[in-house]
Amino acid sequence: MDLTSYAEWAVRLVNDPDPPPELVPLRDELAAVFDAAADEQAMALRLNALLARYPVHPQLSDHDGHGWHLHLAEDPAATAVMGLAAVVAELGADRLGRCRDPRCGLAFLDTSSNRSRRYCSARCASRANVAAFRARRRNGT
Template identity: 65%
Template sequence: MDLTSYAELAVLLVNGELPDENGLREELTSVFALADAGKHEEAVELLNALLARHPVHPHISAHDGQGWHLHLAEGGLVMGLAAVVTDLGVDRLGVCRAARCANVFVDTSSNRSRRYCSERCASRANVAAYRARRRNAP
């Protein structure tokens, strides 16, 4: 079972791309913000509280031509983030550095270098930095 895909669902929820059926968006946003600010112990404490309040309810499913596999109902998003934190580190949860963007992301890069939520934000930031350098050049 790939729990990282559940962590990516948490990212989609926080970024407003999924409905907030369980009222998790605000607290998951806080987990990412605390992790991004280097407050790792506080992020883990909040994640532990969420794990306690949203237990995982696994069930077996077969769909879309796939064989039998596990799905995590209810607390799957929280469990996915917990798995990322324990496998990769709490510093892998981040908030986009692009101006006017507050989206979150899970950094699964090999060198821990991700700073933007998407290629689009990275490109915009790079173009803005280039234009600023050109304006300030003698």
């Protein structure tokens, strides 16, 4: 069962400037998980606390002719937390990131094969590369 899509819910919530009021506390707690990703112990403590607070209730489903498969609970908070925890457990804490463009800072999951993602989107990467190019031209290098 690939839980990356569930982890993407966590990313979308962290990056949402105007989430539903009931999800604002969770957004802030998930943002703290991304901010603590460089310190794996601190990140794990935060994520474990969220897992305890938002337990997952898996269910079997056979919708749309796909046969029996697992779905996580209907609670978006629990599924986002579980997905993020699964990505960290399977791929590592270094897969959680914040955009390196100083004007951005959005959260992202690095699903690249070589763990090289530094920006939340191609747009931010391009903007940073253009800014670096212009700075080099200004400095004559």
